[in-house]
Amino acid sequence: MISCVVQAQPFFLKSTSGGKPFLMNIYYGTDGKGAYVKYRGQQGVIPLKLKSQTVQDKTSKLKVTYVWDEVIEGKVTGTYKLSQQANQISAASYWRNKDGKLFKLEQVKNQDDYAGKVSYLLHGVLLSFSQGMDEQLTFDYPDQITKKAHLPGFDSPDPQRKGSIDDYNFDGYDDVAFSIPDAGMGVYRTFTIYLYNPMSKRFELLAEPNDDRAKCSGFCDVTLDQKNKLLLTSCRGGANWWNNVYKYTASNHLTWISSKKAEN
Known part of the structure; x- marks a missing residue:
């Protein structure tokens, strides 16, 4: 099995279908683990549970597709699908369970949002660190x-x-x-x-x-x-x-x- 390590995250996404657009940051680590979503303008984070990871190596660029369940208060409320290729998002979508609505998502390039900060959500614990010179590691427990x-x-x-x-x-x-x-x-x-x-x-x-x-x-x-x-x-x-x-x-x-x- 090929282990895939994310080099640039979070990814900043916006909806391009389904009415009023919304914005979010999506975070994840090795093989899609430690994933969560944070919507712009909202407090708190939403855990994502990995359903599948598919790796395609048909070209010179490795393509990895992740599928996560959105979990709120222990219930699956939606599904995210995201394809990553060379640290870029080639396709992304969100399926909302309550009304069966599919939202297409696209990556928004915003270097200021990234700034080398990385975060995972593991066992309900929010871990934050920097890929650069900042040496601080933070654990925010439930x-x-x-x-x-x-x-x-x-x-x-x-x-x-x-x-x-x-x-x-x-x-x-x-x-x-x-x-x-x-x-x-x-x-x-x-x-x-x-x-x-x-x-x-x-x-x-x-x-x-x-x-x-x-x-x-x-x-x-x-x-x-x-x-x-x-x-x-x-x-x-x-x-x-x-x-x-x-x-x-x-x-x-x-x-x-x-x-x-x-x-x-």
Whole structure:
């Protein structure tokens, strides 16, 4: 399966059919997860539940189509469909359940609205961060509690922070990670990972393993082996590339399993 990471969001959309036009921002992350809509002139946000993701690679530009259910007070009230190609919206629509009305949507280019700010809605928690130099990370929880944290700063000429949504500890709940180019040559990315705790309903920073046997310090180029429930990292040490393997204990602590040179 191809994992699709959104590089430019939110997308600013306006209706082009169905009477008086309305405006909205639509936010989403990796593979369409963490999605929500915020209508201009209205308070609050509307969660979107992913129904499907379709990837087409018939041309030089990858086309991804998402379908989400609009969920208000636990009820599905409509459906959004959006096709993204090269960080542009090629087609979008909204189906309103109460009267069966279909609204066509189109992207509005407004760079001031974007300004590098990114947001996800995960487990009812609104997460906000910047892709640029601003290091602040904000968690707005459903119980009206707001928590703020600082993400690592940049020592790279390419200051681009990326967010990704995945189940990083294999417990069935999506977590969130943020990555930036390494401070050296920028050949790999270093990750900061927050795990969602379903008991406390809070996001908690995943501590970096402290094991002298590991060939990489910190989380570098993180990938997941979902089948074997392993977290993998890769980095360059001296003239060699190294792959490191970690596994979670029963108490949800990450432990080192092995390190070996990467095959050329």
